[in-house]
Amino acid sequence: MRLARDRLPLYRKPEPVTIAPGPTPRPGILDIAPYVGGEAKIVGVERPIRLASNESALGPSAKAVAAYRALAGEIHRYPDGSAEELRQALGRRHGLDPARIVCGAGSDELISLLLRSYAGPGDEVLYSRHGFLMYPIGAQTVGATPVAAPERALTTDVDALLERVSERTRLIFIANPNNPTGTYLGASEVARLHAGLPPSVVLAIDAAYAEFVNRNDYRPGVGLVDRAENVVMLRTFSKIYALAGLRLGWAYCPPAIADVLNRVRGPFNVTAPALAAGVAAVEDIEALKRARAHNDHWLPWFSERLAGLDIPLTPSVANFVLAGFPHDPRKNADAAFAFLHSRGILTRKMASYGLPQHLRITIGTGPEMETVATALTEFMGAR
Numbered sequence: 001m002r003l004a005r006d007r008l009p010l011y012r013k014p015e016p017v018t019i020a021p022g023p024t025p026r027p028g029i030l031d032i033a034p035y036v037g038g039e040a041k042i043v044g045v046e047r048p049i050r051l052a053s054n055e056s057a058l059g060p061s062a063k064a065v066a067a068y069r070a071l072a073g074e075i076h077r078y079p080d081g082s083a084e085e086l087r088q089a090l091g092r093r094h095g096l097d098p099a100r101i102v103c104g105a106g107s108d109e110l111i112s113l114l115l116r117s118y119a120g121p122g123d124e125v126l127y128s129r130h131g132f133l134m135y136p137i138g139a140q141t142v143g144a145t146p147v148a149a150p151e152r153a154l155t156t157d158v159d160a161l162l163e164r165v166s167e168r169t170r171l172i173f174i175a176n177p178n179n180p181t182g183t184y185l186g187a188s189e190v191a192r193l194h195a196g197l198p199p200s201v202v203l204a205i206d207a208a209y210a211e212f213v214n215r216n217d218y219r220p221g222v223g224l225v226d227r228a229e230n231v232v233m234l235r236t237f238s239k240i241y242a243l244a245g246l247r248l249g250w251a252y253c254p255p256a257i258a259d260v261l262n263r264v265r266g267p268f269n270v271t272a273p274a275l276a277a278g279v280a281a282v283e284d285i286e287a288l289k290r291a292r293a294h295n296d297h298w299l300p301w302f303s304e305r306l307a308g309l310d311i312p313l314t315p316s317v318a319n320f321v322l323a324g325f326p327h328d329p330r331k332n333a334d335a336a337f338a339f340l341h342s343r344g345i346l347t348r349k350m351a352s353y354g355l356p357q358h359l360r361i362t363i364g365t366g367p368e369m370e371t372v373a374t375a376l377t378e379f380m381g382a383r
């Protein structure tokens, strides 16, 4: 049965705004609580340890940086609006038809293009309760109703999602692996979700962290996109490729959905430096391997250290962990955040995701992880 509370957004509702005479936004826009990104600065700390935004520990490929710099003399030119070279490079790398790839200014833009194209007032957009916040926020921007399905052990629950599909559902977003929980669904579960959906519902599989996953039963979603008319896979250059500041993402789509997104997107939605850096990044396999090997070492290392401190974790397969803290006000997530902050370490509070007792901590460099582990040891040990 659908409960009214399933429809409530998870994030804090903003204070009502009194509107002075003048332009009025569309209904619902002022109900949106703006997305608040991870903090990047600490007053008085020159170089804080930044573990709040799931950015890459190692930074971008030197080849990507060189390609970006090489464009400095050309920025008076419009970019190639068709992103031809990048789509070709992605096609070669992943064995995909470039005609089915649509590039965007980060996967955030592709999420919003999908919503603008397929949902509107009166429609419902389904997502997993602790799924990426841009799904409910984006749904609200187009006047649609976000519907949250509960999770099981902080993992997307296929049955709960399917139970909430109604005749008004237009889109379902799952992040796989999910941010902020770090958990994932195996290929058979994603296939089961798809099999239970009417063909009119678009299933968007957001595989932003796909490159970090090393589980045999994981698939980013290419096979489903190839087999179905209603599945889209989203990918980003912001995570393992370490190009978050350039804003670059891509969608692999059925031809009809690619056609729709190409109609809706801006003609030059991706900048020329982003396109050039993206091509170089995709082709730099060694840089990708280094980033993956780094995560393969430090994710279990850090997870074990936290487990040894009795800080419970979800079994993350991405480049971050979701750490649970006790309710004791001296030891809770807010206290841990403040303690780490005082040591120049930035992590992410999770109250906006409905997880006030958790912090999300990105896997940084080796020395950064050692510093955080030492600080948390001190924090948990202190009376």
Ligand SMILES: Cc1ncc(COP(=O)(O)O)c(C=O)c1O
Pocket: 053, 054, 105, 106, 107, 108, 109, 132, 175, 178, 179, 206, 208, 235, 236, 237, 238, 244, 247, 248, 249
């Ligand atoms: C699951 C997920 N999807 C999408 C994004 C947005 O990525 P981008 O930088 O490509 O817009 C993020 C960023 O944190 C994310 O975690």
